Amino acid sequence: YSQIAACKLFDVPDIAFFETFEGVMRAVRDGFCEFGVLPIENSTAGSVNAVYDLLAQFDFHIVRSLRLKIDHNLLVKPGTKLADVREVYSHGQAIAQCAGFIESHDLHATKYPNTAMSAEMVANSERTDVAAIASRSCATLYGLEVLEPNIQDSDNNYTRFVVIGREPRVYPGANRTSLMITTANEPGALYRVLERFYALNINLIKLESRPIPGRDFEFMFYFDLDCPFGSKALDDLLDSIDDVCESFTYFGSYTEVL
Template sequence: MSNNEERQLDLKDIRSEIDVIDKELVDLFEKRMKLCRDVAEFKFKTGKAVLDRERENEKLATLTSLAKDDFSKHGIEELFTQIMSMSRKYQYRLLASKGLNDTLEFNFVDRLWKDDVKVAYQGIPGAYSHEALRSYFGEYVEEYNVPTWRKAMEDIRDGRADYAVLPIENSQAGAVGDVYDLLMEFENYIVKYVDIKINHALLGVKGANLDEVKTVYSHPQAIMQSREFLEKYDWQEVAQSNTAVAAKKVSELNDKSKVAIASIKNADIYGLEVLAEHINTSDVNTTRFIILSRSKICKKDANKILISFEVAHESGSLYGALSHIIYNDVNMTKIESRPIPNKKWQYRFFVEIEGKVDSPGVVNALRGLNAETINMRILGNY
């Protein structure tokens, strides 16, 4: 027998021993989970919380103290951290099967709005927010504009508006951080989203030409989205609250050296000329706008949920939170983070998942997240 054949035989024997040990581990794991069922029954009867962090930390300390070296110590800590996490998820599922579910208090409706609603949007006619409003609500609802996103949120909260339209994300520039912050400050809920294709144009007063331009006005994101075009020119960039406001300002200034970046329809609205079309860098540039309500409502065919939460500032805490989504076979479609006010270098996470707030997998995932994260909120099912 050659040395190579002997080595292969040795490896086969080693793998056979590993297979025996792995089978024993599976048997022990299943035995442990059966005991977890008994634990869940006790917690169901007594109202005791599933997560007992002090008990878990004590058990990890005991188990790692049995290790013979540092490698084993770290491995045992990671192994049993995952086993205890799986045990908790199993207990959450068992408790849910007993009917012990947190009420989410969302009302499912066939239609989100009636013809007599009032809808607020930030900006002025011609703004992309206004286009998003018309895209969803049509032209025959009562609509009005407000100067800021905050004012739109206040008007929903105070009952002056039934709905508001705000941008939340652009496919090129990313998340609109200030809107995410406002979602945490106000108890308004996302009920729908609308995607609007962005097509920026360069607009000037009658008779203007590119050679005379010295200043360009627009929203900072529109300027960013048109960066490749603007790099050809040495123009001063002046930020405006939105693109339509920029177009209106250029019209009022009536100065050939000043131009605006806005949608092409603003040329007709404010009597401007189109100096250049399709100046945004990306041909697929799209902004997602959310429709917000003060009521916890969602359509019966809603299939996305946005949640927010914080986690302890320690290793593995985010993974532990997201594992509830994985365990319950819920698909996560995106994650964003925002700094937490007054907590240096700590962040709040916004996670979008697929599903409805009353489906079993989602309910179990949200139950685990609510128990094991900080300040978890459901921001809408849409």
């Protein structure tokens, strides 16, 4: 799915593939790739927390995002019947998005680094009781059959992918901004941040909390704001937000492609 997203986000991308999210981050950090494309949020399974944590760890920036419709398929070797399947392999997010199908067919789900590798593993396996949850394009790539199409729990299943880079880049029309904010561990700390958004008439479209590494039961917050880049409201916020928090990180302003 990341490949599909990359092809929609870039006209003629030269794509390199990595097994893990961190592998993508390292490739961008080391200059092997100019940009990385990673899933960051799903409408059914929620946020991909590992990507948020890596953004903070590598101090990277979001330069664009895409909302992609995700249709999961049960892929098997040719001739395999549903009654034969005992175990399914896929990425943890895909497994979560297809939990209803997996449970209703009494299948054992095993997490794998990504959906494409799951399809490859099934294609190369000598077992006849395994299947992969992946995109239809993986069936063509690895010589598998689509045994059951569209097995996700919700037909309204979308994943947001982000383009990440080492340096901030803002393109015309950028109207979404992502921030990470750390507040003091005291009553009213988060309220003061939210009050600042309200005072500047900035619409908050996402709020996510994540534990602060090395600090017990203390949290940092990720915010997505609906506010045009270059507007007075956003400029005033970035100039003054440190008055009401311990620290903040500006991840970037960008446009979301639908």
